Amino acid sequence: MSKVLIVADHFDGDLLASTSKTVNCASEISEDIDILVLEKDSIISPQASTIDSVKNVLSISNEAFEHPIASSMAPVVAEIANDYDCILLPSTTFGRDLAPRISAILDVNQVTDIMSVEGPRLFKRPIYAGNAIQTIKVADGQKILATVRTASFKELGNSNNANVIDTDMPAVDVPSHTRYGGVQSEKTERPDLQVASTVISGGRGVGSADNFELLYELADKLGASVGASRAAVDAGFVPNDMQVGQTGKIIAPELYFALGISGAIQHIAGIKDAGTIVAVNKDADAPIFEIADIGIVTDLFEFIPELISKLD
Amino acid sequence: MEKILVCIKRVIDYNVKIRVKPDETGVVTEGVKMSINPFDEIALEEALRIKENGDASEVIVISIGPDDSQQQLRTGLAMGADRAVLIKHDEEIEPLTVAKALSEIVEKEKPGLILMGKQAIDDDCSQTGQILAQLCSIPQATFVSQVSIEGEKATVVREIDQGLETLEIDLPAIITTDLRLNEPRYVKLPDIMKAKKKTLDIIESSEMETDFSSSIEVIAVTPPPPRESGIMVEDVDQLFAALKEKGLMS
Ligand SMILES: Cc1cc2nc3c(=O)[nH]c(=O)nc-3n(C[C@H](O)[C@H](O)[C@H](O)COP(=O)(O)OP(=O)(O)OC[C@H]3O[C@@H](n4cnc5c(N)ncnc54)[C@H](O)[C@@H]3O)c2cc1C
Ligand SMILES: Nc1ncnc2c1ncn2[C@@H]1O[C@H](COP(=O)(O)O)[C@@H](O)[C@H]1O
Numbered sequence: 001m002s003k004v005l006i007v008a009d010h011f012d013g014d015l016l017a018s019t020s021k022t023v024n025c026a027s028e029i030s031e032d033i034d035i036l037v038l039e040k041d042s043i044i045s046p047q048a049s050t051i052d053s054v055k056n057v058l059s060i061s062n063e064a065f066e067h068p069i070a071s072s073m074a075p076v077v078a079e080i081a082n083d084y085d086c087i088l089l090p091s092t093t094f095g096r097d098l099a100p101r102i103s104a105i106l107d108v109n110q111v112t113d114i115m116s117v118e119g120p121r122l123f124k125r126p127i128y129a130g131n132a133i134q135t136i137k138v139a140d141g142q143k144i145l146a147t148v149r150t151a152s153f154k155e156l157g158n159s160n161n162a163n164v165i166d167t168d169m170p171a172v173d174v175p176s177h178t179r180y181g182g183v184q185s186e187k188t189e190r191p192d193l194q195v196a197s198t199v200i201s202g203g204r205g206v207g208s209a210d211n212f213e214l215l216y217e218l219a220d221k222l223g224a225s226v227g228a229s230r231a232a233v234d235a236g237f238v239p240n241d242m243q244v245g246q247t248g249k250i251i252a253p254e255l256y257f258a259l260g261i262s263g264a265i266q267h268i269a270g271i272k273d274a275g276t277i278v279a280v281n282k283d284a285d286a287p288i289f290e291i292a293d294i295g296i297v298t299d300l301f302e303f304i305p306e307l308i309s310k311l312d
Numbered sequence: 313m314e315k316i317l318v319c320i321k322r323v324i325d326y327n328v329k330i331r332v333k334p335d336e337t338g339v340v341t342e343g344v345k346m347s348i349n350p351f352d353e354i355a356l357e358e359a360l361r362i363k364e365n366g367d368a369s370e371v372i373v374i375s376i377g378p379d380d381s382q383q384q385l386r387t388g389l390a391m392g393a394d395r396a397v398l399i400k401h402d403e404e405i406e407p408l409t410v411a412k413a414l415s416e417i418v419e420k421e422k423p424g425l426i427l428m429g430k431q432a433i434d435d436d437c438s439q440t441g442q443i444l445a446q447l448c449s450i451p452q453a454t455f456v457s458q459v460s461i462e463g464e465k466a467t468v469v470r471e472i473d474q475g476l477e478t479l480e481i482d483l484p485a486i487i488t489t490d491l492r493l494n495e496p497r498y499v500k501l502p503d504i505m506k507a508k509k510k511t512l513d514i515i516e517s518s519e520m521e522t523d524f525s526s527s528i529e530v531i532a533v534t535p536p537p538p539r540e541s542g543i544m545v546e547d548v549d550q551l552f553a554a555l556k557e558k559g560l561m562s
Binding site for chain 2: 184
């Protein structure tokens with residue numbers, strides 16, 4: 001059976017849900033799954049060891065991994081990858097930054113965004129913002145290197161107690177040409193966009209940053225996360241990490257509200273896997289209604305307050 | 313720096329509604345509008361601004377693709393690039409191969425900076441820049457929304473899932489662009505005329521050292537599964553009722 005190695009995605013001391021979703025994808029390929037954690041001190045490895053279906057957690061603690069610099073991590077992953085047949089990373093900004101550098105070192109073609117496993121070497125992946133689906137086969141005998149579309153896989157349980165193996169830093173050159181200068185992120189108490197079961201998104205129609213408060217209020221009533229269209233981000237209503245779509249986050253909540261969003265294909269690309277899409281738009285011809293499960297033609301400034309009051 | 317290399321790919325225009333061919337071999341391209349990949353247009357705009365700012369002396373656009381890619385290179389020249397290179401290859405190729413071919417050009421031209429898109433909107437791979445950076449053993453900054461050049465270094469802001477990350481990188485380096493980096497300029501008619509006189513070198517892929525064969529086989533290209541058609545409701549009460557029916561609200 002093929003041996004799978006997953007590179008853990010973590011931020012600020014927390015293992016991210018994307019890692020568990022990647023393990024879920026791996027479990028459809030093999031039962032022999034290890035996670036590689038590159039970190040500064042061993043904070044993440046114990047978290048990774050609880051993910052169901054994981055056999056071993058290889059933990060490399062080193063100053064070089066204080067921040068996720070792809071050029072520092074790639075040679076290390078490539079070295080560890082020698083013992084594996086399949087290397088998977090989540091298709092988050094972390095995985096997409098790192099995986100291709102591994103592809104270059106190993107000299108194997110990378111598969112981006114596995115959305116389903118059709119056979120040990122057969123995968124489906126979206127192209128053209130999800131408007132077409134490719135079925136591809138990785139040649140026999142070649143290592144599989146891929147990123148996993150996290151919206152296509154659910155998080156696994158956390159009742160495992162996998163071995164944590166402290167692993168020596170391989171003797172590879174870690175370049176010094178890239179220096180970390182900090183991350184600016186807005187802390188929020190709301191659930192993460194990529195794991196929330198309900199997401200409320202606003203578009204240009206919301207009109208201003210102040211008006212987004214209305215969406216936050218609704219979100220807090222529903223225990224939801226808040227997202228946005230690119231137009232809303234570009235207009236400065238909300239920060240970039242809230243963008244949903246082809247070039248933002250690809251999400252799969254059970255319930256999605258699109259408020260004042262027209263429904264451009266690039267936005268739809270990010271919500272194709274949502275369970276139920278509710279669209280609120282004052283223009284009855286907005287394309288969002290073509291894909292919405294429930295549509296309502298109304299002014300969002302009347303709709304949201306009424307919805308909030310009826311939720312009380 | 314002397315040169316900036318900008319990689320541009322010819323893709324189906326982002327406004328075109330994609331149709332899958334009935335024989336499942338790909339998507340319909342006949343009679344379809346083709347453009348520069350939007351992220352690459354942003355990469356070119358940034359290169360031109362760096363040059364206009366006096367931090368570079370030449371901007372070279374390069375594309376790998378069919379002969380018709382000359383159109384996109386000419387558009388790049390009309391935007392303001394100084395010269396163009398086309399590596400002519402008719403079949404679709406994977407990022408690893410593209411990056412290997414590009415690395416041959418990098419070796420020859422020795423640019424101080426390489427700008428490319430964070431992803432091509434046809435294959436959505438998001439790989440080529442990072443592979444090229446590793447092949448050339450140089451830094452990368454992906455998904456970038458802000459660039460400032462300071463001599464032999466650049467400071468960049470990247471759009472990551474958690475927010476905005478700042479990196480300082482030594483040059484030469486590869487920067488892949490995100491949408492918010494800039495707004496590309498419009499091409500003016502006189503510039504289109506001027507662009508016709510600029511140099512566009514064509515290299516056959518068979519003249520390159522890179523092996524253009526592939527190890528990933530595309531078995532089929534199919535349309536995405538359709539979503540069930542939805543309903544319209546009149547008011548909030550009807551919405552509640554519909555959500556209750558789906559078990560989404562108690
Ligand atoms: C390469 C590329 C990648 C892209 N990636 C993304 C991406 O990842 N995510 C993304 O979202 N976009 C992306 N875009 C942009 C996309 O094409 C659209 O421009 C964008 O999604 C439009 O945002 P919008 O729907 O908020 O704005 P608009 O299209 O302007 O729509 C606003 C809507 O609000 C409605 N409205 C206005 N006022 C009200 C009101 N009071 N009540 C109710 N409704 C109201 C209007 O009727 C309209 O339908 C990308 C574009 C390109 C070229
Ligand atoms: N055939 C090509 N010719 C020139 N540049 C390319 C080509 N393919 C990819 N690129 C560059 O690499 C970026 C990322 O492409 P991809 O890895 O395919 O998503 C694109 O935005 C281009 O800048």
